[in-house]
Amino acid sequence: MMDQEHIASAFDRDLEGVLALIMQMGGLVETAISDAARALEMRDTELADQVRRNDKLIDALEEQVASEVARVIAVRAPTAGDLRTVLSVLKISGNLERMGDYAKNLGKRTSVLSEMPAITGTGGALRRMTQLVNVMLKDALDAYIQRDVDLAEDVRQRDSEVDQMYNALFREFLTHMMEDPRNITACMHLHFIAKNVERMGDHVTSICEQVVYLVTGDMPDEDREKQDRTSTDSALGKV
């Protein structure tokens, strides 16, 4: 039914315009995440700085989305599916903006980490985790544009893999820190990076929930079990 056009064709142009902004934001965030991950792995401070600078573009787009949405609400008084489109746009732009911030934070920590001796063995796992999140983001945005609830559900399920990878990294960092206290500073930074990538996954999950809401009018059931158990993990207590 959403393929039908509005009688007021300017309304269709408004909605298309605001969706185009979301896609533009999504593209910038994907680039930010992959660049940040590459900068970390290659110890490329130049690229890390670029990620930090580019975050301003993402922030500016979020503001543009917010003002467009405000205008559409004021002028069109959207209802039903149109209303859900406009609300989901607002929510998703918020998710993307946060993800951009995490990528920027990754860039900052990369600058600090490149001054320190490398921690061996964790780079590959971090890269795989970041790649996984980035593919999830791409799929979530595809699901959004195509209104594909099945794809959104599939992405939502994949987030538990991210949680598991984070758990594994958490233990690994802990081991490094116990082995040699000189590793603590670097491992703390790496741990924050891993945690932020895990949070990016949560934002992708939230985008997927918006897809379900947009299409069905209801939020999905909370059947997805949280796999991040580090907050209750007894490994810490045994130290």
Added chain:
Amino acid sequence: MSKEIKISAQGVDVFYGDTHAIKNVDLEIENKAVTAFIGPSGCGKSTFLRCINRMNDTIDICRVTGDILLEGQDIYAKSVDPVQLRARVGMVFQKPNPFPKSIYDNVAYGPTIHGLAKNKAELDEIVEQSLRRAAIWDEVKDRLHQPGTGLSGGQQQRLCIGRAIATAPEVLLMDEPCSALDPIATAQVEELIDDLRQNYTVVIVTHSMQQAARVSQKTAFFHLGNVVEYGDTNKIFTNPEDSRTESYITGRIG
């Protein structure tokens, strides 16, 4: 939340000669709530509204079948006097229709014939209160004895609303009551409708989706003489079940 049913329509069909204007409609209208009828022009909203106080009786070629119960009583029963019925079920029409009398008399007429005022002072009080609630008092208080037909269209409509509520009907039917009103008078009438639902059952036909969403708790979507969807207003305007409802309220070609 009272879920008591005030009006129950069961298998209602309406014909104008060969035109089948309402097709087997079932609808339960809640007591002390505002129900909005929405739908494209010619879908039968006014026709159905007029069934509820037997206004269709006045149209020769119009034939109504099925049952309409007001508090369980069949309003089309032989024993029911349509004039008495219309005192219980008041109506504000799509086009303002003041009597060719003074503003005061327009409002005083109903309360007088139904013996609602003991003396002139009480009648004055009813007239003033009704006109105040209809958001027109300030504009007419100095010209109460001039003809109602001399008012502007929007003022006439508010006068008719004042006239309709002067007899304190249990049910108030309003057919596009705000179509000729400016935004301020519209807001005042919406405020009045919200106020009325404390004590009365209100059914309003409107072409403004925002008005339906603002004033009503229940919404019925009419399409080609059928009630396609009927439910909580919040649900209809955020997530309707039927694709025809969605197309209509979002301004798409259905």
